[in-house]
Amino acid sequence: MPNLVAILVYPDPRLYKKAELVEDATALDVQAVIDDMFYTLENTPNCAGLAATQLDFANPKAITVLMDYSHDGTQPLCLINPVIIEAEGEQNEEEGCMSVFPRQIHEHVKRAARITVRALDRHGKTIEYKAEGYIAKLIQHEVDHLNGKIYLQRLSLLKRARINQKIKKITDI
Numbered sequence: 001m002p003n004l005v006a007i008l009v010y011p012d013p014r015l016y017k018k019a020e021l022v023e024d025a026t027a028l029d030v031q032a033v034i035d036d037m038f039y040t041l042e043n044t045p046n047c048a049g050l051a052a053t054q055l056d057f058a059n060p061k062a063i064t065v066l067m068d069y070s071h072d073g074t075q076p077l078c079l080i081n082p083v084i085i086e087a088e089g090e091q092n093e094e095e096g097c098m099s100v101f102p103r104q105i106h107e108h109v110k111r112a113a114r115i116t117v118r119a120l121d122r123h124g125k126t127i128e129y130k131a132e133g134y135i136a137k138l139i140q141h142e143v144d145h146l147n148g149k150i151y152l153q154r155l156s157l158l159k160r161a162r163i164n165q166k167i168k169k170i171t172d173i
């Protein structure tokens, strides 16, 4: 049985640590991590994607899992060692994060409108996945996590100061 893994909460310093690259995607321990991540994703309400670096793993690997956005419901996406190799256009949509008080904190973030991401799938096969709009935004958010970056770091200092005040109010209650 897969395990539910705790989601780290801002400002946990582990959110700023870079993921370790996966050497063998098919290794049993990597497969177990992927299963735990999908299980945690599916059992976390309103969760569109998770990166291993925002979860309570001892040595988080460069793995992200996304909700299934295929039409037939057969392709939940698991990206291992993902790298965005093409990015174009711009979008400025609202974003939230399971690690940053997702019910209360949402901000507009500038992202590329269309991307191509190169990664390994869970069978160790190299894939190039093209995405636009919402899914492009989501993948950029998760790749940021794996690089030790949260979306607040893409906002102006003024906005971040305002958000930190809001978070202080939430956590003081």
Ligand code: NI
Pocket (backbone or CB within 6 Å): 054, 096, 097, 098, 099, 141, 145
């Ligand atoms: Ni996030």
